[in-house]
Amino acid sequence: MRKLIAALSAAGLGVAGLLVALQPAQTAVTTGGPLTAVAGSAWQTDASVLGLAVAKGKAFVGGRFLNVRPPGAAPGASQTSRTYLAAFNQTTGALDTSFNHVLNGIVWAIVASPDGSKIYVGGDFTKVDGVTRNRLAAFDTTTGALIANIKPSVSYRVKALAIGGNSLYFGGSFGLVNGLARNRAAAISTVDGSLLPWNPNADSDVYAIDAADDNTKVYLGGTFTKIGTTSRWAVASVNNSTGAILPFSAASAVPGPTSTCKSRVKDIETVGTKVYFANAGDGPGCFDGTWAADVATGNLVWKNTCLGATEAITMVSGWLFKGSHAHDCSAATAGPAFGEGTGNHYLLLQNPADGKLGPWFPNTNAAAPTQVGPLVSATGGTDLWVGGDFTKVNGAAQQGLTRFTNLGNGAAPLGPVLPTLSNAVTKQVKATVQTSLDNDDVTLTYRLLRGSTNTIVATTTANSTFWSRPSVTLTDPAAPLGSQMYRIEVTDGKNTVRGGYATITVK
Numbered sequence: 001m002r003k004l005i006a007a008l009s010a011a012g013l014g015v016a017g018l019l020v021a022l023q024p025a026q027t028a029v030t031t032g033g034p035l036t037a038v039a040g041s042a043w044q045t046d047a048s049v050l051g052l053a054v055a056k057g058k059a060f061v062g063g064r065f066l067n068v069r070p071p072g073a074a075p076g077a078s079q080t081s082r083t084y085l086a087a088f089n090q091t092t093g094a095l096d097t098s099f100n101h102v103l104n105g106i107v108w109a110i111v112a113s114p115d116g117s118k119i120y121v122g123g124d125f126t127k128v129d130g131v132t133r134n135r136l137a138a139f140d141t142t143t144g145a146l147i148a149n150i151k152p153s154v155s156y157r158v159k160a161l162a163i164g165g166n167s168l169y170f171g172g173s174f175g176l177v178n179g180l181a182r183n184r185a186a187a188i189s190t191v192d193g194s195l196l197p198w199n200p201n202a203d204s205d206v207y208a209i210d211a212a213d214d215n216t217k218v219y220l221g222g223t224f225t226k227i228g229t230t231s232r233w234a235v236a237s238v239n240n241s242t243g244a245i246l247p248f249s250a251a252s253a254v255p256g257p258t259s260t261c262k263s264r265v266k267d268i269e270t271v272g273t274k275v276y277f278a279n280a281g282d283g284p285g286c287f288d289g290t291w292a293a294d295v296a297t298g299n300l301v302w303k304n305t306c307l308g309a310t311e312a313i314t315m316v317s318g319w320l321f322k323g324s325h326a327h328d329c330s331a332a333t334a335g336p337a338f339g340e341g342t343g344n345h346y347l348l349l350q351n352p353a354d355g356k357l358g359p360w361f362p363n364t365n366a367a368a369p370t371q372v373g374p375l376v377s378a379t380g381g382t383d384l385w386v387g388g389d390f391t392k393v394n395g396a397a398q399q400g401l402t403r404f405t406n407l408g409n410g411a412a413p414l415g416p417v418l419p420t421l422s423n424a425v426t427k428q429v430k431a432t433v434q435t436s437l438d439n440d441d442v443t444l445t446y447r448l449l450r451g452s453t454n455t456i457v458a459t460t461t462a463n464s465t466f467w468s469r470p471s472v473t474l475t476d477p478a479a480p481l482g483s484q485m486y487r488i489e490v491t492d493g494k495n496t497v498r499g500g501y502a503t504i505t506v507k
Contacts, residue, residue: 161209
């Protein structure tokens, strides 16, 4: 945690929640997650964001939108035309005016090459700037130019993209690539754009795809029931060169379909020796959570059963961030967490070692057309970009796109209420107060301050979350006789707030 280096004057001492200490914005160091819960400035879109990739200092964004606008601009105001694809400055969130292409259909997926020199874009489009590109295209990230030799002819929607070695793997709803049978999954060479032999032959849509970091295998997610002739519901591990199905015991994490429940894999993230999956169910109690498997063995590592469909997962600095509309994480596999009754929590953080929730609680809403909220996420290494169908972030108007960084002071704790004071022992005052909330810290420090001089007479730490807010009691062991004023100060190490004064006659 960063140290406090400034304090405001004692003016307004009776105002609850007074922010009294700040630190100049710089790289954040926290005791929990790697990002603050305060959203950074970013431009907005006029409809859903469905694809994201960050490369060469830019965030490339695709989706249903036809226009973008600055942060703070109301819908329809200060718009700039961008048909289904746009780029933004990674540092400032501002529109990259040099990247401007006209596509004739929705973008569903974007992936960057490992060196960041290219992005690959998949979707429903058949033209880019009037040039034929049947549902898959590539762009130079420095110049923005359309790349000439990446132009496979894909017969229908491309919904997922991944790169492994010199292969671009893609999945969706198509049946043909370059006139050859490739049912819902195919691969081309990133060197010359040629169609590769890889052919998993899925019998229904592929929503998600990713290659192991060493490209030894490729993972598929979707609504399929077979890969080739082998039965496999919603998730599969396949050979990286042929597409043949591989043993994958962790697939049992996804329940088989029933008349009331179909849980589909919506996103996949491979990081080192582990692979992580996001699931969305379509019925009450249907599996909506996340799970992890070992790449080498295929064994299940953990399974988190939060309810509320998970659409996107991204690893940032050793933590797994997820976009979902989680509303019940009370199951034991989630660790101590929230149950029904606290609403939807669209952005959450998980410990990749066990899937338990971490200290990061920003939020969005959900809007048309899917009413889901976050739908896709990506990172440039030390940030998180989130896209979806939301129109608000942390209660403020922000449509389609947002970002979080590790810069600044982060979220400030909620200002403490007046403490309840008691004086059962001579010259001893006990002050009890409900713990505060902080959207990117769970452990907070509480201080009991006496009098107008704000003398610190007691200090303690306590954990609190929006689903569990215990009370803390601090004791002044040497309180002066007569009327005394006490207040509570709470700090996360970066921000400090004080509540108002309560009074007591000490005997």
